[in-house]
Amino acid sequence: MQFTAAQISILLSGKLEGSADTTVSSFGKIEEAQEGQLTFLANPKYEEYLYTTNASIAIINEGYELRHQVKPTLIRVQDAYTGFAQLLSKYQEMVTQQLKGIQQPSYISKSAKLADDVYVGAFSYIGDNVHVAAGTKIFPNSFIGDNVTIGANCMIHPGVKIYHDCELGNHVNIHAGAVIGSDGFGFAPQVDGSFKKVPQIGNVVIEDHVEIGANTTIDRATMGSTTIKTGAKLDNLIQIAHNVEVGNSTVIAAQAGVSGSTKIGNNVMIGGQAGLVGHIQIADGAKINAQSGVSKSMKEPYSAVTGSPAGDYTSSLRSQAVFRNLPQLEKRIQELEALVRQLMEERVVSGE
Amino acid sequence: MQFTAAQISILLSGKLEGSADTTVSSFGKIEEAQEGQLTFLANPKYEEYLYTTNASIAIINEGYELRHQVKPTLIRVQDAYTGFAQLLSKYQEMVTQQLKGIQQPSYISKSAKLADDVYVGAFSYIGDNVHVAAGTKIFPNSFIGDNVTIGANCMIHPGVKIYHDCELGNHVNIHAGAVIGSDGFGFAPQVDGSFKKVPQIGNVVIEDHVEIGANTTIDRATMGSTTIKTGAKLDNLIQIAHNVEVGNSTVIAAQAGVSGSTKIGNNVMIGGQAGLVGHIQIADGAKINAQSGVSKSMKEPYSAVTGSPAGDYTSSLRSQAVFRNLPQLEKRIQELEALVRQLMEERVVSGE
């Protein structure tokens, strides 16, 4: 797709300087952009590149004062970064809106109900009684199990697997290879030391505006639902166990893991590779540092923890600081012991 | 599927109270169950819900004494939870037994041998000389490489990838996206600092009654086999490296990782996100806490470790307790130093 400077300027309600007919067909960073690309200048650190860039169009801040002549056509907006991001969003929307219809071969059960403009990529499997609402794109090689419902304007990227009976809201974005609704890890120990599977007959409910990263796994509940609430954002390779609840607008970084039945509040931030044990509660706004091991509930809203096992953020940092000096600390104790021994001995001597 | 109270009562050898004709078609937790659902009461904490639930049928303990009238038809059994779990198992068996036959399109090599009642989902690939025994279900979008053998009554969930020459026993359950038999991570360092791949020509052997979680990866051996023994249960996103052995009825929680050639005994329990280095032995019944980093063999059966690097469980907990007070400990040392300095100075003065 090609766009003229005039079109972009109108889209952003910007002010045009230079040729209105200049065209671009892709995007580039200001230090790398080539002819035919659109770029932006937001960070003053990159200012020099504005005068050397080969980009054809540059978005800049309204109030920016040019120090020399520039090659690109300029579009001035209130905030150049926001304007550029808006443009990217619009561009991606246009690209994905072109995806429509059912590619062949695909497998769609007769009892499945798909809105007219849904996209189903080749080699995707849509099971019995599946419902998919308008504007949703299901990319190739995906598996949508029986009785799954998917809301409007979702993106199901390639190779996503959604087990039977799970429910997705609107504007849900699931990245490639993610697994939604696999069995919770529940086994009853038997007297002979073996384990017997506890059937997992609940489901996973994903509310609106949730993003799920690539190869993340979310297990179905034993009974009831594992729930990811509105606006939560999950990165790649995350493990969410059965019956977990993730609150609204909670953000979880890559490779973190949440054990069974733990309830996470709203606006919580969980760092990468952090782990949470099962059956605990995390209050709203809590911050869990990367690689933390959270073994008990965080009841105080907006509190922060770090470390494994995790402790209060500030005092854990202090302990970690001392930890780095432990050998010196031990030496100081040895020196004290020598001195005190000397004092004790002298006391004995002088006491005689 | 619909079931009557009479049918369920017979199935569980239970005692019926109320209308034998009441029907249910799904399951629910006692605090949430709706009309047409079956529920159970096992935990006395939930007793009150028995008198308010909208469930149509409830399974309760033989000896439970009703305090008021109840709406649902009751089925009394020795242990309500066990009865309910039995029912779930039977139900899931019935649902999956309906899956039979080869969905189209699928790719099945002419040299593959599949038992009559095997299910192969659409877009599954079955390579040359593959053998699949009776009752096994292979869900859509799965890849079964050349010469793989799969025993009876296995569940291969959607998008599982099994590389060539791997062997699965009976009643093996592999969840979506798991990869069995990818190359072990073996590279020989070259003089110029680059690495040369060491061919990985072994396989993976998975014995009977093993469960493998979603997106878990199990690498093939360099030579010989990576082995997961009878009844072992592996959660999601686990890494098992080449030539590892996992013992009978060993349980590994999500995101744990086991490095190459490590041998894990029987009935071992490994917590989530734990890591084991390569070439070590873990004795039977060992317990490895979540997020532990095990860097040497555990030779004592039924011993336990925690921490990274992992140490004996009890003494590590003690060290962790002191760690939390390290800043205070340092302060105590400072105070001691001040006092001892004072004593030393006074001694000098009085000694003069």
Add this chain to the structure above:
Amino acid sequence: MQFTAAQISILLSGKLEGSADTTVSSFGKIEEAQEGQLTFLANPKYEEYLYTTNASIAIINEGYELRHQVKPTLIRVQDAYTGFAQLLSKYQEMVTQQLKGIQQPSYISKSAKLADDVYVGAFSYIGDNVHVAAGTKIFPNSFIGDNVTIGANCMIHPGVKIYHDCELGNHVNIHAGAVIGSDGFGFAPQVDGSFKKVPQIGNVVIEDHVEIGANTTIDRATMGSTTIKTGAKLDNLIQIAHNVEVGNSTVIAAQAGVSGSTKIGNNVMIGGQAGLVGHIQIADGAKINAQSGVSKSMKEPYSAVTGSPAGDYTSSLRSQAVFRNLPQLEKRIQELEALVRQLMEERVVSGE
């Protein structure tokens, strides 16, 4: 495939002892090998098995002196292990070279350009304007998005997902279920506490001779490229975030994670389950121990760190050693406190 001792001997420029007509069709470890298999003896620890093995052919070191008669035909080479590995490589090459042509059903866009001898497995999806060079094998159930370029002699194992616009060099090996080019995890916080997606319009560039493990995820850049440089080797279940750079011949073990915009130098070694925060630099030749949490740049080439948070390797090991004795250390402080208290009290008494 069957090979005679004569053929193998010529292939390895080895010296034959025994029947030149002996045939083998597979490989085995010396302690397990059966008739019809080829084995080798390199490690003197396994010497005894040479005299009991059922292998039909054994590769041994040139200078090895036989102590008894042996059953297998022998092939003597300078270094038995290297010879055996060469043979394995050749064997695997021959097996994969047999893979050619387009299996059906597959989906290949009319605008895609595939070299003549490319293999495309069934149920693979090749998008618009994809380029695939000679000798590359794309296994079943893979997804290659629009505008992707793949070099020569690559192996794309089953179920790999490569998003649009990514670029792969030559001799790249990507294992099953890996995801290349999923969206970076970028969200702008809004005033109401919710998050707005920042479009991710960059790509992933993978240079020559890179290996990517099963179910590993590599996110596309926000703008520009996430880059994996020549000869880098990545194990399974690794997370590489947007705009990361991984240097030449750098090796990353399973389940490690690298946060956004971090630049990793050449010949770096990163242990399993290690985590790196975003926006840092790691110098050439650095060593990061398993489970480390690296929170700041490593500027010194060939330096090493361990621990979470990570510190200098040697001093962290010392701190860890003291950590294990923390309870005793605390006891020593208590004893010192008691003695000093006694000395202080005596001083007061004697000072009166």
